[in-house]
Amino acid sequence: MTTDTPMIFAIPSKGRLKEQVEAWLAECGFRVEMTGGARGYSAELSGLPGVSVRLLSAGDIAAGLDSGDLHLGVTGEDLLRERGDDMDSRVMLLRALGFGRADLVVTAPKSWLDVDTMADIDEVGHLHLAKTGRRLRVATKYVTQTRAFFARHGVADYRIVESSGATEGAPAAGAAELVVDITTTGATLAANGLKVLSDGVILKSQAQLTASLVTPWTEGQLDSLARLLSVVEAKGRARTLATLVWPAEQDAAGQAAVAPFVEAGGSRRANGALLATGDLFAAAAALAQAGVEPVTVSRPDYVFESRSAVLEALKGRLNGRYLTSMSKITEPNGA
Ligand SMILES: Nc1ncnc2c1ncn2[C@@H]1O[C@H](COP(=O)(O)OP(=O)(O)OP(=O)(O)O)[C@@H](O)[C@H]1O
Ligand SMILES: O=P(O)(O)OC[C@H]1O[C@H](OP(=O)(O)OP(=O)(O)O)[C@H](O)[C@@H]1O
Ligand SMILES: [Mg+2]
Incomplete structure (x- = not known):
């Protein structure tokens, strides 16, 4: 569903965070396309309709999330915390981005x-x-x-x-x-x-993907956030996992050899497995030991999952508080 009023997403327009945020978005597969000329301060994200990008200083992004002028933004946690001791009641940190430390x-x-x-x-x-x-x-x-x-x-x-x-x-x-x-x-x-x-x-401190709790969110804007977040989380997950593949006729031996690693945080695949990168060499050794070969390893670009715990937590915090009257949030059902 596309929204009539877009979700407003602010990213740094200058300073040390600017380039790192752009690189992170590019790595996730989003292009920031300037609207109104290269020197303007508004943009869109390619492949993600319903999002209006604003380019602001890191300090103004913290202020805009705090006041509810923005739905979403990337800025330093130090600047957010400086907005007040009670800032956790007005914004929610969705994801630490690993840069801007x-x-x-x-x-x-x-x-x-x-x-x-x-x-x-x-x-x-x-x-x-x-x-x-x-x-x-x-x-x-x-x-x-x-x-x-x-x-x-x-x-x-x-x-x-x-x-x-x-x-x-x-x-x-x-x-x-x-x-x-x-x-x-x-x-x-x-x-x-x-x-x-x-x-x-x-x-x-580090850069944080942050949502405002005081701005009214429509269901459509939350849908836009859900799409953005699913890609961001899929990219983050992909960085921690590797795909191993072995010959079909050796699948029983292969699965047996990697079973402990699957249990420790991986998952089975047809003639292979998706494993934590930290377990990669130990798993390769176990496969060699079991005579399973050749084993090829590749890194996934994205690993999507259908649910986002972070999104559900945000919806829980918004529920009944700041939603616009037309929108209704469905409770995360346990099904
Ligand atoms: N070495 C560093 N020095 C200053 N800020 C840093 C550093 N490393 C990361 N940051 C982060 O960058 C953010 C500040 O960036 P920047 O100074 O570009 O923004 P600003 O304060 O809004 O702009 P200005 O200083 O022009 O008002 C803060 O969140 C800060 O923690
Ligand atoms: O530990 P360091 O690597 O030396 O970096 C920290 C310094 O960098 C920043 O200053 P900046 O150059 O941004 O000037 P500012 O005081 O105008 O923000 C920050 O305010 C510190 O002074
Ligand atoms: Mg500065």
């Missing part, structure tokens, strides 16, 4: 030799306040997550200095004592003489 961390100057943990920060905070009458300053643009993390560790004697760029330079510039920022290679922290506290990892 960055850690949100609490850092202190390397020269603070006695400081290694959040408990040390608590102590230093008290001392600093007693000695100077001022609170320890923490430079960050991740205010929400910094507050929640410091509270969880019982650290109260600090204040946040909001920073929107070059945050790691704050201590050297005399603008703050501590820094909370994201790091990937650690090069920026090292260049600024900062170290990550041993219990200072606030979030291990």
Whole structure:
């Protein structure tokens, strides 16, 4: 079924996530076709009608999912969590995409030799306040997550200095004592003489395919999501599996040899099996041992399954809450 109002799907228009998102979509077999010219900010996905693609900054995608202006988007989990401690009530993370990885961390100057943990920060905070009458300053643009993390560790004697760029330079510039920022290679922290506290990892972030729970979803829009998700999940599954094929006349011996691997997370095929790639060499050895040959191995492009647990979980969360009046969600039936 095609919808009259398309599902709105936002992807990064710039920055470090842009190319990786485009590569991921291409790998799934979708082409992003710009509508309104190559320099426009709207597009369609080839082969997937009913989806309107918007190109936005990663930060705006998090905001649009949170406000309900978008149905679906790809952005960093760090940016989503920054929308509020209660963000899980407004958006649902559908799938971690394995790229755009960055850690949100609490850092202190390397020269603070006695400081290694959040408990040390608590102590230093008290001392600093007693000695100077001022609170320890923490430079960050991740205010929400910094507050929640410091509270969880019982650290109260600090204040946040909001920073929107070059945050790691704050201590050297005399603008703050501590820094909370994201790091990937650690090069920026090292260049600024900062170290990550041993219990200072606030979030291990990566790009997430995310649905808004506050936008009204029609049945047709959920159908579009179902099609997109089935392809994305089929591609993800394919990456973890390999197909083994052996001669028909040796099928009984072949199936017996791979039975333990099928049980551990594979499935039988006619004259072959679909197995976890991690089991591949052990299975090949078992087949050789049983005298089954030749065995050919290939990687599937997609492995489709009829149900998506993630989609059913999303429907469960939407059920009766934000659906438009015309649409009705069928409960996942146990059949
Ligand atoms: N090394 C990194 N540095 C910064 N962001 C990274 C890094 N690796 C992954 N990311 C992720 O990329 C996203 C931010 O991307 P980007 O800076 O392009 O977007 P933006 O913040 O919306 O744009 P702008 O910084 O221009 O406002 C975040 O989710 C972040 O976690
Ligand atoms: O651990 P690293 O590999 O060194 O990467 C982390 C740094 O990269 C990003 O800055 P960016 O260059 O995007 O500048 P920004 O501060 O303007 O976002 C991020 O804010 C960190 O400063
Ligand atoms: Mg940035």
